Amino acid sequence: MSDLLERLxxxxxxxxxxTDPDVTASYAHDMASFCEAGTPAxxxxxxxxxxxxxxxxxATALRVPVVPQGARTGLSGAANASDGCIVLSLVKMDRxxxxxxxxxxxxxxxxxxxxVLSRAVNEHGLYYPPDPxxxxxxxxxxxxxxxxxxxxxxxxxxxxxxxxxxEVVLADGRLLTTGRRTAKGVAGYDLTRLFVGSEGSLGVVVxxxxxxxxxxxxxxxxxxxxxxxxxxxxxVCRIMERGHTPSLLELMDRTTARAVNALASMGLPETTExxxxxxxxxxxxxxxxxxxGALCTAxxxxxxxxxxxxxxxxxxxxxxxMSLTALExxxxxxxIDDVCVxxxxxxxMLAGTAAxxxxxxLTIGVCAHAGDGNTHPVVCFDHHDPDxxxxxxxxxxxxxxxxxxLGGTITGEHGVGVLKKEWLARELGETGVELQxxxxxxxxxxxxxxxxxxx
Numbered sequence: 001m002s003d004l005l006e007r008l009x010x011x012x013x014x015x016x017x018x019t020d021p022d023v024t025a026s027y028a029h030d031m032a033s034f035c036e037a038g039t040p041a042x043x044x045x046x047x048x049x050x051x052x053x054x055x056x057x058x059a060t061a062l063r064v065p066v067v068p069q070g071a072r073t074g075l076s077g078a079a080n081a082s083d084g085c086i087v088l089s090l091v092k093m094d095r096x097x098x099x100x101x102x103x104x105x106x107x108x109x110x111x112x113x114x115x116v117l118s119r120a121v122n123e124h125g126l127y128y129p130p131d132p133x134x135x136x137x138x139x140x141x142x143x144x145x146x147x148x149x150x151x152x153x154x155x156x157x158x159x160x161x162x163x164x165x166x167e168v169v170l171a172d173g174r175l176l177t178t179g180r181r182t183a184k185g186v187a188g189y190d191l192t193r194l195f196v197g198s199e200g201s202l203g204v205v206v207x208x209x210x211x212x213x214x215x216x217x218x219x220x221x222x223x224x225x226x227x228x229x230x231x232x233x234x235x236v237c238r239i240m241e242r243g244h245t246p247s248l249l250e251l252m253d254r255t256t257a258r259a260v261n262a263l264a265s266m267g268l269p270e271t272t273e274x275x276x277x278x279x280x281x282x283x284x285x286x287x288x289x290x291x292x293g294a295l296c297t298a299x300x301x302x303x304x305x306x307x308x309x310x311x312x313x314x315x316x317x318x319x320x321x322m323s324l325t326a327l328e329x330x331x332x333x334x335x336i337d338d339v340c341v342x343x344x345x346x347x348x349m350l351a352g353t354a355a356x357x358x359x360x361x362l363t364i365g366v367c368a369h370a371g372d373g374n375t376h377p378v379v380c381f382d383h384h385d386p387d388x389x390x391x392x393x394x395x396x397x398x399x400x401x402x403x404x405x406l407g408g409t410i411t412g413e414h415g416v417g418v419l420k421k422e423w424l425a426r427e428l429g430e431t432g433v434e435l436q437x438x439x440x441x442x443x444x445x446x447x448x449x450x451x452x453x454x455x
Contacts, residue, residue, distance in 0.1 A: 001041060004062055004086075008044065011054030016092075018043040027069065027089060028081045033335045033383070034393055035077030035418040040067070040087040047092045049167065049175065049206045056204065057173035059086055065451045066171075068200035070110065070142025073134040075336050076417030078146060078199040078453055085451075088204060090141050097207070099124055104212045105164065105181055110141025110205050117210075126212040129156035132413070133321050141205050147197030149413030151320065154371030155247045155281075156213070158413065160196045167207035168195060171444040181209050194439070199415050200450040202443040219247050219281035221313035222289045224296040225272040225303040229253055229354070229366075232274035233347035235299035236370045239278065239292055240343055246292070248279035249371030250320050253350065256365040256378075259326035266319045269303070274350075276301075276370065277316055323367040324378065330363055333383035335396045339403030340374040340412030352402040353377045360395040362388070374412035375403075397423075416454050424455055 008017060018024055019042055029037035041064070046052045059066045065085040072079050081087050094111035101124045108117060114135040118128050131150035132138055138148070144166075149158045165179025179185070179192035195202055226232040232251055239249065252260070252275045257268045268275060276296065280288040286306070293304040307313040328334050341349045350366055353375070357364035368375040377399050381392035400410045400423050410416075410423045425433050433455055440447075440454075 004041060004058070004064060007058045007062065008042065008055065011058070012044065012046070012051055016045050016047070016051065018045070024087070027072070027087045030072040030074040030077060030079040032075050032077040032417065032419050033333055035080055037077070037080040038083035038085065040081040041084045043087040043089060045089050045092045049169065052088070052169045052204055052206055053173045053175065055086060055088055056169050056171060059448055060172050060446065063446060063448070065448050067450050068145070068204050070139035070145065071113070071137050073138045074142060074146055074415065074417065075338070076146070076411070076415045076419045078415050078417030078450070079142075080418055082451055090204070090206075091139060093206065096120055099126070101126060103181060106210045106212055108140055108208055108210060110139060110144070110208065112140045114138050114140060114143060121212055122215060125215050127215040128162065128210060128212055130159045130162060133324060140208060140210070144196050144205055144208060145199050146415035147413065149369065149372070149374065151248050151250060151317070151369065153369055153374070154249045155245050160193060162211045163192055163196050163208055164211050165209035166192050166195055166205055168203035168205055170203045171446065171449050176203065179209060197415065199417060199453050201440060201453055202449065216247070216281040217283060217285070218310045219279040219313060220285040220289060220307050220310070221248070221277055221279040221316045222293055222304065222306040223316055224276045224278070224293070224301040224305075225269050226274040226276065226299070226301050228300070229274040229350040230347045231300035232276045233350060233370070235276055235296045235301065236346055237343060238295040238299055240371065242295065244288065244292060246278050246288075246371060247281040248277065248317075249369070250277040251275070251366070251368040251370040252277075252320065252323060253366040255330075255363060256323050256327060256367045259330055259365060260319050260322055263326040263329055264319075264322060266315070268319055277320055279313065320367065323365075324376070327365045327378040327380060330365070331380035331382055333381055335379040335381070335392055336414070337377045337379070337396055337399045338374070338411045338414040339377070339399055339408055340372065341403055341406045341408035343371070343373045345406040345408065346370060346373050346375070348406055349373075349375055349402065349408070352406075353399055356395050356398045356402070360391040360398075362391055362395055364395065369412075372412065373408070418453060421453070421455055
């Protein structure tokens with residue numbers, strides 16, 4: 001320990017090192033339940049690429065594991081510390097280095113907060129679409145590490161589609177540049193995409209070149225109330241089948257809507273079994289909303305209410321954004337699943353989740369990026385009750401099994417981390433895991449970067 005700190009101090013300013021165990025303990029884990037976390041030896045908060053390189057060279061020399069971190073808003077344990085590790089927190093590397101309206105790119109450090117970047121590019125008439133629900137606090141580096149999604153993915157896609165190039169410090173301290181600043185480029189293997197979603201297991205992202213889009217018109221939102229989740233999912237299928245491209249298509253089940261009302265008195269209908277929110281940012285959103293409203297009515301909606309203006313639209317979106325927070329008030333603890341299925345199987349996924357809730361005698365609320373088939377079943381339970389905790393974990397696994405049975409994936413945007421290691425192996429199969437471990441070994445032969453994650 002003393003040798004580690006001595007070597008780190010040789011290349012870092014004093015304020016970059018945290019050794020107080022009461023403080024380092026706060027860096028030990030992200031927001032996931034049921035994920036083991038170790039005790040870090042030290043927390044390092046670098047401000048420069050050279051400081052990150054020094055940390056990795058020191059770690060390699062002494063064979064000390066390193067756990068890269070962002071804002072720790074993750075939900076899979078991907079940022080959890082291991083015993084004796086260096087926690088490498090990138091939150092102090094928070095500069096927006098460049099915004100280019102001509103090239104439509106932004107160049108940023110990993111600690112830039114998503115919402116800060118979004119507002120900065122808006123001032124140039126540009127738009128950075130990925131917007132996880134935690135966008136006010138999560139960092140771009142963390143978004144890249146877990147391949148985050150968000151509310152707008154149905155039209156604009158996920159984080160991976162906006163990462164053009166990266167600078168990455170490898171396990172041995174070398175600096176690797178991947179990708180491009182150009183609109184097109186296919187030189188060599190796509191290493192940039194390889195790092196997106198790698199959860200800090202292949203290298204430490206220290207700079208990102210991000211694609212931007214022209215800022216779209218202000219979106220307007222429609223809310224449709226349904227007598228069943230099946231009817232709401234039918235509406236989703238009708239909307240997508242007819243070729244509509246909403247900027248947002250979100251679903252909240254009865255449990256979620258009631259939790260939001262209880263938390264914030266949002267005025268959502270207490271009678272609803274499912275609430276569908278659909279938005280358009282097209283030149284004529286009212287016409288698009290009218291067409292979608294007719295499809296919702298045909299699918300059985302009991303009420304369809306388009307927002308009159310941007311303020312009303314934002315109020316509806318706020319209700320959706322607070323879904324997870326509201327469900328956290330139902331019971332002392334939650335497990336947030338992240339199963340993505342083909343859109344055509346969305347109804348079966350919600351019906352199966354309801355059956356799982358009944359089987360395990362638990363409250364499970366579902367909010368979903370319905371346009372993507374990306375569901376977030378939230379298991380609410382009392383972690384002080386051993387039997388209820390056991391049932392919560394078993395129901396969580398049953399939901400993932402259901403997703404795979406329906407042709408889906410165990411994670412659409414939260415990542416694997418610690419929470420879903422067993423399930424990643426089931427999804428990929430033996431050959432897939434073998435190849436992925438080979439890739440890991442090529443970049444990190446000593447296994448120092450974020451050990452114990454993914455597989």
